[in-house]
Amino acid sequence: MTRVGVNGYGTIGKRVADAVAAQPDMELVGVTKTSPDYGAEAALRRGYDLYAALDDRVAAFEDAGLDLAGTLADLLDAVDVIVDCAPSGVGERNRPTYEAHDTPAIYQGGEDAAIADASFNARASAPIRNADSLRVVSCNTTALSRLLAPLDESYGVEKARVTLVRRGGDPSETNRGPINDVVPDPATVPSHHGPDVNTILGDVDVDTAALKAPVTGMHTHSVNVTLEAKPTTEEVRELLRGETRIFLIPEDAGIDGAGTLKDYASDLGRARGDLWENCVWEESIRVQGRDLYLFQNVHQEADVVPENVDAVRALAGDVSREESVARTNETLGVGI
Numbered sequence: 001m002t003r004v005g006v007n008g009y010g011t012i013g014k015r016v017a018d019a020v021a022a023q024p025d026m027e028l029v030g031v032t033k034t035s036p037d038y039g040a041e042a043a044l045r046r047g048y049d050l051y052a053a054l055d056d057r058v059a060a061f062e063d064a065g066l067d068l069a070g071t072l073a074d075l076l077d078a079v080d081v082i083v084d085c086a087p088s089g090v091g092e093r094n095r096p097t098y099e100a101h102d103t104p105a106i107y108q109g110g111e112d113a114a115i116a117d118a119s120f121n122a123r124a125s126a127p128i129r130n131a132d133s134l135r136v137v138s139c140n141t142t143a144l145s146r147l148l149a150p151l152d153e154s155y156g157v158e159k160a161r162v163t164l165v166r167r168g169g170d171p172s173e174t175n176r177g178p179i180n181d182v183v184p185d186p187a188t189v190p191s192h193h194g195p196d197v198n199t200i201l202g203d204v205d206v207d208t209a210a211l212k213a214p215v216t217g218m219h220t221h222s223v224n225v226t227l228e229a230k231p232t233t234e235e236v237r238e239l240l241r242g243e244t245r246i247f248l249i250p251e252d253a254g255i256d257g258a259g260t261l262k263d264y265a266s267d268l269g270r271a272r273g274d275l276w277e278n279c280v281w282e283e284s285i286r287v288q289g290r291d292l293y294l295f296q297n298v299h300q301e302a303d304v305v306p307e308n309v310d311a312v313r314a315l316a317g318d319v320s321r322e323e324s325v326a327r328t329n330e331t332l333g334v335g336i
């Protein structure tokens with residue numbers, strides 16, 4: 001049984017906590033919060049032990065009447081792996097604390113790749129050996145890695161060009177934007193996403209350009225890949241249909257965007273309407289000569305969650321990556 005803590009119970013942290021709690025070979029020891037807000041109260045109601053992320057906030061929890069099991073230091077001493085889900089850049093500030101406690105750590109994609117021994121994606125990254133820390137790459141990098149790995153294995157990727165239309169903020173981020181525009185972000189091309197894919201797939205030539213749109217539900221990728229081989233459109237559809245973390249949206253499903261995708265996930269009974277899979281429109285997959293085109297949507301709050309579970313096993317478990325992915329998919333219900 002691997003004992004796991006989550007430091008930073010926000011958008012990603014609360015989902016990772018639920019996913020870890022669902023694993024028969026893992027124990028969620030507890031989660032941290034910086035302040036006694038609704039998230040802290042909800043964590044306690046879910047039965048999770050709550051720890052103060054910052055020592056000087058203990059009194060605030062006491063004043064709010066929320067019971068603490070301890071501070072971050074106590075949590076670090078009680079776990080085999082800590083999953084850092086703090087805001088971008090804060091993971092780097094937390095790193096010395098994890099190292100001082102000798103606690104193996106998993107970081108998120110908002111951190112620089114140099115923070116960890118290796119960057120991680122369960123489908124595509126190199127085998128992990130003797131690592132004390134991993135970085136689960138960002139939502140966009142996760143989705144692109146899942147897509148490009150099978151294409152490269154089967155047909156060879158000569159060059160991938162991807163335009164990312166990114167959501168302006170998560171649904172709970174009331175202070176984000178834009179609210180009435182679509183803005184290049186960054187305006188320089190290529191964006192950082194391509195190099196980030198290369199932390200997973202070192203050899204794949206990929207250029208990315210990014211925009212930000214006034215939506216909160218999902219990112220949309222417009223993908224063009226020049227392949228070395230010339231598969232048929234149907235062969236590529238079959239290949240992607242065989243990937244457990246890619247959902248091929250059937251043409252006649254009536255799913256036309258993030259709204260209907262999230263509605264479908266909610267109808268399936270998924271907590272928070274989460275979509276852990278890349279969502280690829282089947283009819284958008286098209287091969288012309290050696291050029292492949294497709295559109296995929298990425299639920300930014302969810303696709304990295306199963307990857308974090310597999311990262312825990314890569315650091316502290318004793319099963320193969322394939323076995324880990326199968327267990328994670330089975331326990332969470334990944335795969336449509």
Ligand code: NAD
Pocket residue numbers: 007008009010011012013032033034035053085086087088089090094108109110111137138139170300301304
């Ligand atoms: P978030 O702001 O929703 O949650 C972060 C949580 O950490 C908050 O509850 C915050 O109060 C808490 N926190 C702040 N300072 C802390 C500290 N010093 N120690 C511990 N906790 C602290 O952020 P998020 O969207 O969940 O992002 C977390 C990480 O995941 C970032 O690296 C981000 O880039 C990455 N990520 C985010 C998304 C996304 O779309 N939201 C997708 C993939 C990866």
